[in-house]
Amino acid sequence: MPEIINWWIQEGLEKGREQGLEKGRVEGLEEGLRQKAVEDARKMREPGIPWDIVTDVTGLRPEDLIK
Numbered sequence: 001m002p003e004i005i006n007w008w009i010q011e012g013l014e015k016g017r018e019q020g021l022e023k024g025r026v027e028g029l030e031e032g033l034r035q036k037a038v039e040d041a042r043k044m045r046e047p048g049i050p051w052d053i054v055t056d057v058t059g060l061r062p063e064d065l066i067k
Contacts, residue, residue, distance in 0.1 A: 041065055 037058040042065060044054045051062055 038065060 037060050041054050041058045041060050044057065045051075045065075055061060
């Protein structure tokens with residue numbers, strides 16, 4: 001009986017670890033994409049591209065660059 005309990009515990013730990021890693025990957029990817037959009041928006045603003053075009057292309061608002 002203890003072998004089954006140990007197996008269940010091990011299975012739970014492995015599944016939890018996998019879920020945690022996947023969540024971390026997704027959050028990291030989202031943050032990386034946001035940072036790229038901020039970088040792109042700043043580059044577009046340097047030559048004076050209007051905000052309406054920058055926001056359409058990047059999905060960012062002017063306030064997002066101030067943060």
